Amino acid sequence: METLMVILVGILVSIGTYLILSKQLLRIVLGISIVGHAVNLLIITSGGLKTGSAPLLGEKAAGFTDAIPQALVLTAIVINFAVTAVVLVLCYRAYQSFGTDDMEQLRGDEHE
Known part of the structure; x- marks a missing residue:
């Protein structure tokens, strides 16, 4: 089962990296979110996928x-959701201000 999870983490990281390297701002945000989910799966997998009862006295x-x-993954999910929401609002405001979500156009021209 751990091998399947590691393969899934690798696939998610590769998809996230592909999206981060794109030119559109929304795809970059989604790529960062997917990499965050891959890291969460990696933390759960490194903790061990074993069955057992809750550690109660x-x-x-x-x-x-x-x-x-x-507990680490639960905290990371909440933080990832909050960061994604803030970055999506920033992307929306950048689109409203500049009229584009293309990173080449947002970067501007060096000669201006």
Whole structure:
């Protein structure tokens, strides 16, 4: 199962990198978000994909799952959502101000 997750992380990172290298601003934002999701999957996978009960006192179980990677990913999801929302608003304002979302046109001409 870990091998499948690592392959999925690799696919998501490659898709995110492709989108980040594009010229349109919205695709760059979506690429950053996809790379963020890939990192979340990598953290969960590095924490171990094992089955077990919750680490509660008083329970007698053979194995417990580690709650730290899950807490890190939950925090990262909230932060990723907030950053994506702010960047999408900035993209919208840039489109309203300049009338384009092409990075070459937003960068401007060096000779002007």
